Amino acid sequence: MNLAKNLRDVAARLGDKPALLHAGGAVTYAELDAAVDRGSAALRGLGLAPGDRVGLHLPNTPAFAEVLYGVWRAGLVAVPMNPASPPGEVGATVADAGAGVVLTDPEGPEGTLDLPDVRVMTVAELRDGAPLRRGGCPEGDASDELAVLAYTAGTTGAAKGAMLTHANLAANQRQLSATRQEVGEGDVVLGVLPLFHIYGLNVGLAYTVAKGATMLLMERFDPTETLEAIGRHRVTVVLGVPPMYRAWLGDHGPDVDVSSVRIAASGAAPLSPAVAEAFATQYGIGVWEGYGLTETSPVLTTTAMGDVPRPGSVGRPLPDVRIRLRDEHGRAAAAGDPGEVQVRGPNVFRGYWADPEATVAAFTADGWFATGDVGYAQDGELHLVDRRDDLVIVNGFNVYPREVEAVLTAHPLISAAAVVGVPDERSGEAVKAVVVPADGAELTPEDVQAHCRGSLARFKCPAVVEFTAELPLLPTGKLMRRRLRD
Helix, strand or coil: CCCHHHHHHHHHHHCCCEEEEECCEEEEHHHHHHHHHHHHHHHHHCCCCCCCEEEEECCCCHHHHHHHHHHHHCCCEEEECCCCCCHHHHHHHHHHHCCCEEEECCCCCCCCCCCCCCEEEEHHHHHCCCCCCCCCCCCCCCCCCEEEEEEECCCCCCCEEEEEEHHHHHHHHHHHCCCCCCCCCCCEEEECCCCCCHHHHHHHHHHHHHHCCEEEECCCCCHHHHHHHHHHCCCCEEEECHHHHHHCCCCCCCCCCCCCCCEEEECCCCCCHHHHHHHHHHHCCCCEEEEECHHHCCEEEEHHHCCCCCCCCCEEECCCCEEEEECCCCCECCCCCCEEEEEECCCCCCCECCCHHHHHHHECCCCCEEEEEEEEEECCEEEEEEECCCCEEECCEEECHHHHHHHHHCCCCEEEEEEEEEEECCCEEEEEEEEEECCCCCCCHHHHHHHHHCCCCHHHCCCEEEECCCCCECCCCCECHHHHHC
16 A cells, blocks of 8 residues: 555544644644645656655655655655755765655755756745645555665665665554554654654654654754653654653753653664663653664564563564574574574565665575674563674764765875764764874864765764874774774
């Protein structure tokens, strides 16, 4: 089933109910459905054919939902992108996806985009492009058709487009409904997670719409503002990442009222047990922790499969998700020993867009998706301990060191560079760059950071810059990243 049908069905039952709350007011399900009809018709009027890709370069506003569901209703594929990414990064994603149209917000962080050979439109221009008329979802069974190309650094290198079908996304929604995180029509869901990320898009927006609940959209996270909004709008479901829960600790004023919250969930990166326990102590709310990847739509496990949150664990597999742990030789890990997490399930992606080699490498010979994460099982629950590779996770977003290193070494005054992740109280991890200046060069950390900001999204830019005469290398020439972290 095309996921746009969820919106149509809910609008028929609950047309006057708010689908979205935002700074400018509210959007009812009937209003959202009508706007999606208009957008769908306008997209088809551009000559786009089913399966064509459309870029979404939009912040957390109702326009994102309008465009996302309009793309789906027209039988197209959404390519969500970070609206704060510089044009070069956006252009690379658009080129890889083969998107001929990009919808943007001229008031966004990067302003108006200028992409050669690509039609860039504002949402306002799209709205003016077709009269309001009732659009129809694609004929036939659309469940196995692509819904989203979700770009991720994954576990093996440069960003790749994970191909997620309508069936993948719908499966994860059904799976979540079998946990203590189930959302219902009476819920108000906090939507401060970025909608371009699969966590915010599917666990947040698409699941909220499928259930006929209401989403409170917020364009940016501020700990005091979000807490006040939770109380003002009687939010019942909080979807967060570890830095948010850390930022909510402490005194945020006498007017904070979170008594309406019945579900608090954390994902995208490991949540410190100390933070989870401190949050529960301060607010009287336990946090359900989950684990997943962009490639799995995204949730694989959650402590909400059990009766109580268990800090330090990421829980048990969702229904229909199978997990196994394999050692470095591909054998089953011994009981209690760590191994690579490998998974199967209806929420697992189809593969990487236009990259058959990466797709083959991501799956084992017998068809299991190899996540690259390492964990162990205890009392039937999964505990994550490490990553097979050297990904840095900043606020839940993957940063691949080689991508940052390539930008660093493009600087004429840098002869070599290495990047690692270091602990950070606010973002979980931060990017640390260790730089070898060219002979006679004079560089400051600010120079290096300014250079990176011209080519990389801000979360990928080094928060820490150190200079050294040489990088630590093994006799084989392999970089000793662990020494740089220490």
